Amino acid sequence: NKVAPKPGKSRSNRYLTTLARLREVDTELEFCRNWVAQKERVLTAKRGKLSSLLKAIDEGRYSLCFGSKKLLQQRPGAHNTETTPFASVEDWHEAWDTARNGQVWSIGHTAKPSGNSELQWLPDTNQLRVRLTDKLAHERMDALGIPRSGGPQKVMPLRMKCRFITIDGVDFASHRGAARAALIDAFGKRPVTMRLLQRLSPVGERIWYLQASVDVPTGFNPETARTREAGVLGLDLNARGVAWAVVKPDGNRLREVHPQSGFLDWDLKGLSDSVRKQIIGTTVVELARLAKRLGIAVAIENLDFATKKAGLRAGGVNKRYNEMLSSFASSQFAELMTRAC
Template sequence: MGGLRQVAASFVVPGPSGVAIRCSLKGLTAQDENVLRMVGELLGSLASHDLKARCAAGLDHDSDQWAQRKRALTEESSSRWAGSITKATHDQWALARRGQLACLQNLEAGVDTITHRLSLPVGAKGSKGTPGGYRSKQEWFAKSRRLHLLEDRLERERADRDAGRVRVVRGGKKLLGARHNLEAAQLAEAGWRRRWEAERWFLQADGESGKRFGNETIRVSPGGEVSIKLPAPLAGLANAPHGRYVFACRVGFRHRGEEWADRISANRAVAYRIHYDVARDRWYLTASWQIPTVRTVPLEAACAGGLVGVDMNADHLACWRLDAHGNPVGEPRRFDYDLTGSAPHRDAQVRHALIRLLHWAKRHGLAIAIEDLDFAAEKTREKHGRRKRFRKLISGMPTARLRNRLVSMAAELGITVVAVDPAYTSRWGAQHWQKPLTTKARETTRHQAAAVAIGRRALGHSVRRRTAPPPQHQSDAVGHRTVQAASAIPGREETRPRIPGPRTRSAGAGCGAKAGDQCAHNRSGHTAEHESWQDSLPLSL
């Protein structure tokens, strides 16, 4: 056990801190769409210039520069639009810095792995958890060249991070790369250009508490009327007082509509974003706001009635219900999903699988235990080497998206989610539970056994099953019957007391209620054999 890493304690996952709902803008006139395009292009251009200025400032940026940038944007738009643009710029810069740090850590791990393997002889075998040398001289030579490449990239990334330089693409790096390979992206140049321009538009505004309907820049009334505050250069397009433009359409939120209506009626902050989907040729409005984090229940209370252990895989969720003592109950369940195709299709598959899981857990009133997975550092090329199928497998598993969706959807249904350390759950589950749970009518899979291991770890039990009774007559002559006696149980170090009566259904020799009555037994030498049976006969015979 010395080579195993320490397993972290399980914990109850806190609920979501924000809400986002969306509806489509139906019934827009040609003038409405023209106004949205003009406003989006103008504000998008201002956002691009502001992002450039923020990136140029680097680590030397301070509050005075922030105020200066906001004043410059206010002259060309409005104070509220300027505040939304500068805040979005800072969020984008901070996200780029986090991505830069992740890339730096990835490169450092790759350099360390290659350096270690190059220092070993060719063909040297590795130990558990430590890779060995490369298989051939050709592979050794190729990896030595790759080491120099990674070291150059690592040096550039370190220099950029020390200088505060980040590389950001407004509109997305993926869409920018598609411009150089339109055929593979199945796009025409004109279609790509429309998508590129739409992604670079800026039509979002932060909420303001105390203001009318929670937002002065993009306002939605309780009746569904949508209006925006036009920037100064486009004030001539206003069709309402105070430089506002009111759209001809009416909107309504089906999901969380009552909660949204309560917020705007109380003038609480609600942020809005208007987005144009080029593929569908539709305009959408997204409303979002913060909610207080739901106070989580203690882990002991969440697991009091048992829970559902869930093992996430590339194409399904393997689940098994466990009672409070860690014993599997009933039959295992499997919730499939297909992660091929477009991003909306994959997202819908994940949501459909999760809602079936949550309804099953809600029906039984149980919490859900899931692994706290993070494959960000587990899918590197240098760690898994030639295992391309495995790297592709873990790269395609939406761990972060599934975890976030599960937490948010479970909070709506009042279901507690418990996160456990994923260390050795698959290995130990298969070792201790796969064979015992397999019957003639059910073939237990490795993933189902892992679900049992996950549930037992969340409950605070060891993954290992109860040990068999001692060999001497199945008694306590050489040890305890189980390994699950807690330290607080009195007398756990003592032998079990003798329980009167038979230990089996049929009493054997020398057992039972008349075990102490020697006269009841036919034994040689006993006084019952020396009694004269002839004395009881009449003498006349």
């Protein structure tokens, strides 16, 4: 009322600005109420879970399992004497340790021999050098009477032998020699990540596998890459799929190509992360092949939806809407699209 125009006078800018702010108050209040209601729903659900857990603890009933639920149910006991495949708890423990603790990852490092510091493959002799833990290495040093540190210079090679064990007959013979050649080419240039794992065969024998991962050069050269002047394949991501269109620099469709636009749909609701990633990966590969066939670049929108999704989720009114936002894998799509290109 203080800034209201007098009779016969026009409305001032200050008056118009005040009116605009007042009109936004109802919208802001509704947003805040929805945000608080959503937090209350989450808090109520967590209190319910807490109550269930406390009740289970009081009754001595636990249902916590990190790993295979099926294997846990096969633990020999009075309730499954006729159905469990294990003769004793010791046999079950061995299978459990194999399933849960049967693998070792070693992240690669370019500066290390063979591109890795713990698992080093020697292609000339087909040997694998495995670095032991400090505890095992110290036990071997103590058994041979080698000092753990210091001492004369001549004990250094002996100390290194205690830190590594050598396994003969290890070779990468798959993919018609391409895997072996890729590893040898990566040594000294790119890191090599190794994975050592063990599994039990159907007859009960322990089998070891060695897997190596290396980034193979794609041949991409920014200097010779396609420019936007020839047109781009524009992508628009939403919860139902990906819409694409071939456009010119001015934003109009490129009429000389066929097809000019399309839509690749998907349904990611209720799927696990691995299945969702597989569906998205299939879609981005199809888009990358289309762009390669047309000989144009790919333009993708700015998919930093973290803040926007938080605001939308706060204003959500039901569980189905929040599930739709959770399955809206924008960052995952952008990452896979970049890798595919």
